[in-house]
Amino acid sequence: MKNRIFAFNDAATFEKELAQFSNWCKENGSPTVCFQIHSEELDPEKLRPVWETLERVFPKVPWFGNSTSGNIVDCEKASEISISAIIFEKPTTKIQILQYDFSNKSISDIAHEIVEEAKQNPWVKAVEIYHCISPFSTTNLCEGLDALAPNIQIFGGIVCSPDITSPNSCVFSSVGGHTTSGLLVVFYGGPDFYVESRKISGWKPIGRNFHVTRSKGNVLYELSSLPAYEVYNKYLNIKNDNNFFYNALEFPMLYEHNGISIVRAAGASNPDGSLTMSSDIDEGSMVRLSYGEPQLILEKIKTESENAELFAPEVMHIFSCAARKAFWSKHEPTYEITAFKGLASSTGFFSHGEFLREKGFLNQHNITLVIASMREGAITKRGHAKGVIIPDEKSTRLPLAARMATFIRETSFELEQINSRLRVMNEHLQDVATTDSLTGLENRLAFDALLETINQEDSQENSWTMFLMDVNGLKYANDTFGHQAGDELIKAAAKAIKNTYGTNGNCFRIGGDEFAVITQAPLDSHYPMYSILQKNINEYNKKALYHLSIAVGASRLRSDSGIRKSISDWKMEADLNMYRDKVRYHKPVENDENQNLKDLISCLISVEEAKDSYTAHHSERVKAYSELIARSLGLSESSISLITHAAHLHDIGKIGIRDNVLTKPGKLTDEEFEIIKQHPVIGAKILMQSNYTHEMVQIVLHHHERYDGRGYPEGLKGEDIPIGARVIAIADSIDAMTSKRVYRDAMSLDYCREEIEKNLGKMYDPAIGKVVLEHWNEMVDSLLSMRTGRPKVI
Structure with missing residues (x-):
C-alpha cells in the first residue's frame, strides 16, 4: 500500500504529472488506485479542474x-489543494x-443504510467518514x-474551512458530486488489509x-x-463576545460517555445563556472544565508513536482538530505530529471535530488528534518514528499558569470530597x-414525588411506562398463617420486582x-x-413455604397516537x-367459605336494590330475561x-357508587357518568375476591x-365481547x-322493540337481537309476569 502525492497548482502541470503516474501504474501491473483530495478551497468551480483532469x-x-x-x-503542512x-x-x-x-435523508436513515451496506459486504474492515458542519448534532x-x-x-x-468559526464546508466524490451538506463514507477491507x-x-x-x-440534544x-x-x-472571566469561541477552546469540557473520556468544545454561546455543543451531552451526566498541558500531550504523542511503529503502517490518515493549531501557536501547526514522521506516508487535514470508535461505541471528539494506520499484508519492515522532544521537568521552570492550575485542581478535589460526604449524609436522610422499611424499595412518598416531576415535564419525547402490581392472596396468607407469612410474601415480591425492573426503572411499595x-x-x-x-417468582416458589403470585398491569403515559394521558x-x-x-389467572375454589361469600353477595344485591325503589328486583328481572334469551x-x-x-x-358493583350519584333525579354530569361507568370494574373486583x-x-x-366498540370499560367490539x-x-x-x-316514566313495549331494532349492530349483537325480536311475545309475557300487579303497558 502506497501514497503518491500531488500538489495542484494548475491543470496543465497536474495533468502532466498524472500522465507520468499513469505510465508508472501500467508498468507496475495496473494496481487498484483511488484518489483523495484535501482542499482549503471550497468553491466548486475552482475545484472542477482537479476532478475533470482526474477523470x-x-x-x-x-x-x-x-x-x-x-x-x-x-506530517507537514501541505499546499492548499493536495491530492493523494x-x-x-x-x-x-x-x-x-x-x-x-x-x-x-435523515441521519438515522443514512446510518441504517451504511450499516446495511456493510452487512452486504463482509470484506469491510474500516469505515472512514467525512461529515460536513451541520446545525444538528452528530x-x-x-x-x-x-x-x-x-x-x-x-x-x-x-470537515471545515480555513476559518474554523465559519459554518461553511463541503465534501465531493466521483459517486455523489459536490455538496455543502452531506456525508462522505469510505469502506476499506479485504483479507490482506489491516x-x-x-x-x-x-x-x-x-x-x-x-x-x-x-440539556436537549x-x-x-x-x-x-x-x-x-x-x-x-x-x-474563567470569558465574555460572551466575538472571541468567545476562541477563548472557550482553551478550556473545553471533559465528559464521560460510553466509558470514554471525551473532549467537548462549546461552539457558540447563545443569548439565553445556553451553549451549543458539537454533539449531545446527556442530562444527568458530570462534566469538568479542562486545560491543555503540553508535557502531558507530548508524552502521550511519544507513547502512541511507539505503538504505531509496532504496527508498521504503510499509509496513515491524520485528523487533527484545527483548535490544536492554536494551542501550539508558538510552533508549526504540525508540531505535535512530527513524532509520526518517518513511520509511513501520511495525509490528512485540520478538522472541526474527530470521530473514533472505542469499546464498541463511535464517539465524536473535539480538540483531539485521531490517526488511522493502514497496511496490506504481514509486517515486512518498519519505519522509524522521528521522535518528539519532551521538555526536561528538572531543568524547565513550570509556568505560573500550570502551578495555579494544579493548585485549583487539588483544592477543588478536597472541596469535592467534603461535598461528597455531605451528599452521602443528605442522601441517607432522603433514603x-x-x-419502605420492610422491603427497602422506595415508598409512596417517593412514588408521588416522581409522578409530580413527570407531570411537570414538558418533553414531547418521553416514553414513561407505569406497572402497578398486587400480591395475589395476601389476605388469605395473613388470615391463615399470620402476618409474618404475609410479610415474607411482601419481601419476596419486592425482591422479585427489584431483580427484574431495578436496573431499568424505579421500584416502589405504595401500599400493603x-x-x-x-x-x-x-x-x-x-x-x-x-x-x-x-x-423469578417460579424460582422462589420452588422452595417457598408460602406461594407467591403477582398480578401486573401496565400503562404507557403517551398513547400510540402520541396523546399524553393525565397522571x-x-x-x-x-x-x-x-x-x-x-x-x-384467577382460579375458582369451591368450599363452604366460598358459598358463604356468594350468599353475602346476594345480600349485598338486596341492599343495593333497597336503596332505590325504582330499581328493586332489577337483577331478578334481568336474570329471567337473560335465561329466556x-x-x-x-x-x-x-x-x-353461567x-x-x-x-x-351484573350490577353488584353499584354498591361502590355514591348514593348521590346513583339515585340522582336529574341528568348526570360527565364527571358523574364517569363514576357510574366504574361499576362493572368494581363488580368484577368483588366477584374475583x-x-x-x-x-x-x-x-x-x-x-x-x-x-x-363504543361501550365501556374496555371498548371491546363484536365477538370479542363474551x-x-x-x-x-x-x-x-x-x-x-x-x-x-x-x-322519567316507563317506556312502552313498542318503543322498546323499535329501539332494539334500531340499534342492532350498534349497541347489540344483531344475531342475538334478531332472536329476541323473533321471540318478542315470549319476552312480553315474561316481562308482565315479572311485574305482577302492574297494568299491561302498550
Whole structure:
C-alpha cells in the first residue's frame, strides 16, 4: 500500500504529472488506485479542474475529497489543494465510496443504510467518514453506526474551512458530486488489509465537577442549575463576545460517555445563556472544565508513536482538530505530529471535530488528534518514528499558569470530597424519608414525588411506562398463617420486582400488597422483563413455604397516537390492567367459605336494590330475561346457568357508587357518568375476591360493552365481547326501558322493540337481537309476569 502525492497548482502541470503516474501504474501491473483530495478551497468551480483532469487521465477511477482548515502531507503542512493517489498493491484489497446529502435523508436513515451496506459486504474492515458542519448534532449518526459489526474500525473527521468559526464546508466524490451538506463514507477491507486507529487528547480536568441539570440534544442549558455560559464567565472571566469561541477552546469540557473520556468544545454561546455543543451531552451526566498541558500531550504523542511503529503502517490518515493549531501557536501547526514522521506516508487535514470508535461505541471528539494506520499484508519492515522532544521537568521552570492550575485542581478535589460526604449524609436522610422499611424499595412518598416531576415535564419525547402490581392472596396468607407469612410474601415480591425492573426503572411499595414500577425502558423490552419476573417468582416458589403470585398491569403515559394521558388516567389504566391480569389467572375454589361469600353477595344485591325503589328486583328481572334469551339461542345448560348467574350479579358493583350519584333525579354530569361507568370494574373486583369463575367475572366486567366498540370499560367490539355479556346487554336494556325511573316514566313495549331494532349492530349483537325480536311475545309475557300487579303497558 502506497501514497503518491500531488500538489495542484494548475491543470496543465497536474495533468502532466498524472500522465507520468499513469505510465508508472501500467508498468507496475495496473494496481487498484483511488484518489483523495484535501482542499482549503471550497468553491466548486475552482475545484472542477482537479476532478475533470482526474477523470480525463484516469477514467472510471474513483475519487473523493473534502474541505479543510489546512492540509497535512507526511506530517507537514501541505499546499492548499493536495491530492493523494492511494495505491493498493494486493488484488484482494477493496474500497467503496458512499455519499449522502442531509437534505434528502435523515441521519438515522443514512446510518441504517451504511450499516446495511456493510452487512452486504463482509470484506469491510474500516469505515472512514467525512461529515460536513451541520446545525444538528452528530449523536444520531454515532449511535446508528454502533450497529456495525464490532470488528469494524470507524474513524474520520468533521470537515471545515480555513476559518474554523465559519459554518461553511463541503465534501465531493466521483459517486455523489459536490455538496455543502452531506456525508462522505469510505469502506476499506479485504483479507490482506489491516488497520489500527488511535486518538491523542492530553487535556486535564480543572476545578469542580458540574452536574448537567438541563440539556436537549447538543444544546447545553444548565450546569449545576446555572446557565451554562455563566460557568465560563464566573470561573474563567470569558465574555460572551466575538472571541468567545476562541477563548472557550482553551478550556473545553471533559465528559464521560460510553466509558470514554471525551473532549467537548462549546461552539457558540447563545443569548439565553445556553451553549451549543458539537454533539449531545446527556442530562444527568458530570462534566469538568479542562486545560491543555503540553508535557502531558507530548508524552502521550511519544507513547502512541511507539505503538504505531509496532504496527508498521504503510499509509496513515491524520485528523487533527484545527483548535490544536492554536494551542501550539508558538510552533508549526504540525508540531505535535512530527513524532509520526518517518513511520509511513501520511495525509490528512485540520478538522472541526474527530470521530473514533472505542469499546464498541463511535464517539465524536473535539480538540483531539485521531490517526488511522493502514497496511496490506504481514509486517515486512518498519519505519522509524522521528521522535518528539519532551521538555526536561528538572531543568524547565513550570509556568505560573500550570502551578495555579494544579493548585485549583487539588483544592477543588478536597472541596469535592467534603461535598461528597455531605451528599452521602443528605442522601441517607432522603433514603430514610422515602424508603419502605420492610422491603427497602422506595415508598409512596417517593412514588408521588416522581409522578409530580413527570407531570411537570414538558418533553414531547418521553416514553414513561407505569406497572402497578398486587400480591395475589395476601389476605388469605395473613388470615391463615399470620402476618409474618404475609410479610415474607411482601419481601419476596419486592425482591422479585427489584431483580427484574431495578436496573431499568424505579421500584416502589405504595401500599400493603401494592407495588409500582416507573420506567423509560423501550417498549420492546417490557414483555421480556415480564417473563423474567415470572421466572423469578417460579424460582422462589420452588422452595417457598408460602406461594407467591403477582398480578401486573401496565400503562404507557403517551398513547400510540402520541396523546399524553393525565397522571390520574395513567394510573387508572394501569390499575384496570392489573385487575384484568388478576382475572386472567384467577382460579375458582369451591368450599363452604366460598358459598358463604356468594350468599353475602346476594345480600349485598338486596341492599343495593333497597336503596332505590325504582330499581328493586332489577337483577331478578334481568336474570329471567337473560335465561329466556339464552334458551332461545339454543345454548347448553351449563352456558345458560353461567349467564343467568352473571345476570343476577351484573350490577353488584353499584354498591361502590355514591348514593348521590346513583339515585340522582336529574341528568348526570360527565364527571358523574364517569363514576357510574366504574361499576362493572368494581363488580368484577368483588366477584374475583369471592372466587367466582373467570368466565363469570368477564361477563360482569363487560356487560356494558357495545357491539360497535363504543361501550365501556374496555371498548371491546363484536365477538370479542363474551356472549354472556352480549345477552345481558339486551336483557338489561329491556328492563331499563320498561321500568319507571326517578327522572322519567316507563317506556312502552313498542318503543322498546323499535329501539332494539334500531340499534342492532350498534349497541347489540344483531344475531342475538334478531332472536329476541323473533321471540318478542315470549319476552312480553315474561316481562308482565315479572311485574305482577302492574297494568299491561302498550
